[in-house]
Amino acid sequence: MDISIVIPLYNEEESLPELIAWIDKVMVENNFSYEAIFVDDGSKDTSWSVITQLKESYGSVKGIKFRRNYGKSAALNVGFEAAQGDVIITMDADLQDSPDEVPELYRRIKEENFDIISGWKKKRYDPITKTIPTKLFNAATRKMSGIQLNDFNCGLKAYRKDVVKTIEVYGEMHRYIPVIAKWAGFSKIGEQVVEHRARKYGVTKFGLSRFINGFLDLLSIFFVGKFGKRPMHFFGSLGVLSFFIGIIMTLWMIGVKLYHIAAHIPYKREITDQPLFYIALVAIIVGSQMFLTGFVAELVTRNAPERNQYLIEKEL
Template sequence: MDISVVIPLYNEEESLPELTSWIAKVMQEHNFSYEVLFVDDGSTDSSWSIIEDLKQQYSSVKGIKFRRNYGKSAALNVAFEAAQGDVIITMDADLQDSPDEIPELFRRIKEEKFDIISGWKKKRYDPITKTIPTKLFNAATRKMSGIQLNDFNCGLKAYRSDVVKTIEVYGEMHRYIPVIAKWAGFKNIGEQVVEHRARKYGVTKFGMSRFVNGFLDLLSIFFVGKFGKRPMHFFGSLGVLSFVIGTFMALWLIGVKLYHISMAIPYKRDVTDQPLFYIALVAIILGSQLFLTGFVAELVTRNAPERNQYLIEKEIL
């Protein structure tokens, strides 16, 4: 099978028939073998009934229905496991992503040998309350990941099959799939300007909380990807640094006191009367705790069943 089109959705009953018809038209024009995999993320409208009706009209339509709303990342993760195409295309169900982009995305994956092609909605039809935070997150993600994409959160993306079969998506990490893929060793990541259409039906299902959750997930990806198998390097380094700074400050205060005593110079302030002493004490305690945290994390990592699981691309034995 050439293409799996993965479409997570939540309460998008109005757009599903038009979207499916549009996809079928594009696929037939280019003679692609394909499947359309809808993942109903606990919709409360008639979305699932419409998917069942669409299955009767289009043999390529498949569906998965969650019992409740788990989020877009969960929907994508389940769909990635079920997808059978050589190239997986993800897109939103609200008709803001154009199926006309699929042939070029497919061509670039197959001919230019990209692992991922991420869409870039250069001209957007979203309100300013959504576009400004998105720009800030894109800038932060570029800085932390080193991946030069303009629009990490674009729902229209194309993947080689082995990419989606390797990675795991959870939390709010669907917007950071290129980062997850890079940490998994898939570094050939490209970008393509795609059409962004104004929403035709309904309203957006995402609130402002997604920005907070997205930032926390970005920190999680960065930490796990960099220090997941060696937590002692992170906690231990911070712990030793804090401990050394605290110890130096404490010794300096004690040295000043002893110097005045040895030189018979009046010095009325005790070591414990100075605020710097308590800062030094906190630094020493914090350093010890960070070091012990790293030690415990290292023990947990060494006993994890996947501690020696590494992704192998090719073998000659």
């Protein structure tokens, strides 16, 4: 099979017939064999009934329905597990992503040997309350990940099959799939300008909370990807640094005290009366706690069942 199109959805009953008709038209015109996997993320409307009816009209349609709403990341992860195509395309169900982009995305994955091609909605039809936070998050993600993409959150992306069968997507991490893929060793990531269409039906399903959750997930990805198998390098380094800063401040205060005593210079302030004493004490305590945290995390990591699981690309 050439292409698997994974479409997560939540309350999109109106757009589904038009979307699958458009997808089928593009696939037939380009002689692609394909499957369209609709993942119903616990919709409250008749989306699942629509998918059931579409299955009768289009043999390429497959459906997965969650019992409740788990989120877009969960829907994508389940869709990736079910996908059988050589190239996996993801797109939103609200008709804001154009199926006409699929042939070029497929060509670049197959002919230019990219691991991922991420869509870039250069011209957007979103309100400013959505576009400004998105730009800030894209800039922060570029800085932290080193991946030079303009639009990490675009739902229209293309993947080699190996990528989606290797990575795991959870939480709110769907917008950071290129970062997850890079940490997994898939570093050939490209970008393609795609059309962003104005929403035709329904309303957006995402609120402002997604930006907070997205930032926290970015920190999680960065930490786990870099220190997941060696947590002592992170906690231990910070702990030792904090501990020695506290020790140096303490020794400096003691040295000043001894100098005044040896020189017979009056020194009325006790060490414990100085604010610096408490700063040094906190630094020593925090440093010790961080070091112990790293030690415990190292023990947990070394006893984890996946401690020696590594991704092997080729084997002779």
